[in-house]
Structure formats: structure tokens, C-alpha cells
Amino acid sequence: RKEVEQDPGPFNVPEGATVAFNCTYSNSASQSFFWYRQDCRKEPKLLMSVYSSGNEDGRFTAQLNRASQYISLLIRDSKLSDSATYLCVVNGGNPSGSARQLTFGSGTQLTVLP
């Protein structure tokens, strides 16, 4: 089983649609969770952290379910500029305390169509 697993997509949605991405992780000791966004041929950039209570940033909502080891990202009222690959990222929860060890999923590709 992959450490971090995402549906690769692609997701093709019309402008204004709501789209949700899911991600599962295998290490129950994982401590921190993030969504990164990577535009075509560019570097990944932090989109938002994911907190246990769920968090929202404008049109973006992130949820964490520790029991199911599952993270989600919801994008409402999608814009053309949301087209990118969305990477689920999990802190490895290494018992030796390596908080630097982030594990990236393969990414989910989103295309928002006019």
C-alpha cells in the first residue's frame, strides 16, 4: 500500500462547479497534513494546512478524518485558475522525530473548463 494515495484524475469540471479530492494515508502516526498545488511545469506551493477540526480558506475547505486516515479538499465555485495538480502531503510521523519527512501523494490533476 502506498504511504499516501490519491486519485490521479484527471478531473475535468466546468467553471463554477464544486469538486472534491480525497487522499488516504497509511501511517497512523502521521502528525501534520497539507494540500500543495502544483501548476504545470512549476514547483509545488503550499495551498493550505489541514487541521483536525477542518478548516476553510475562501473557496477551499480541507477536512481530516484520523480514524479513517483520510483527508479531503473541497473547492467551491471553481475558477479557470484553479486548474493545477493538487498534492496531498503527510508528515511521516517518524518515531525518531523527523518532522522534516513529508510524504507527497502523486497528485490529482484538475482542469476547470470554460
Place this chain on the structure above:
Amino acid sequence: ETGVTQTPRHLVMGMTNKKSLKCEQHLGHNAMYWYKQSAKKPLELMFVYNFKEQTENNSVPSRFSPECPNSSHLFLHLHTLQPEDSALYLCASSQEGGTKYFGAGTRLSVL
């Protein structure tokens, strides 16, 4: 600009060449990283440096040799690479445990 600069942006090399990738961060971070991103695969962590000391080497072949002369600069020396080493090589920096900021990457093609 994220404050992490990588050069060159593109590199084509033969299997017998020796080349180096350079990364420089202007963020005052104490940790730097090399990642490899191959098509359709997750980002793979290669090396971690913390306060100039290498703290992680994720079973990377010896044809990749990192160097960290100071906490702002990181190099990846390449020699006798294989075609399967063609990928995007990303440098990142962070405060320990903090958000990683990535450079734009070096797109490497090994012929």
C-alpha cells in the same frame, strides 16, 4: 518568487558527463532538501540537510552526490547518470518542521 533559486532550469547531459545543480535560499532557513519528481510519480525525498549537516539519505544511488557548504546553498553533483534519472529535481528549504518552500526546479534529461 519563493526565495529559493535553482540553476540551471534545464539541463541535458550525456551518461558520461559530470554536472552540478545549484540551489540557493534567501529565507534564513536552516534545513534544505533535494527532491526528485518523475512523471506520474510522487515527489521523492532524496537528501536532507539541517544546519549544513546531512541528516537523511533516502537510499539514493552514489551517482548523486550532495554538498551543502553553508545553510544557504545546496548542490547536487551528478556523474554517470542513467536515462531513468531524467526528471525534475526540486530543491526546498524550511525552518525545521516548518513549511517547505520549493525552488522552480531543474528539468534534467539524460541521453
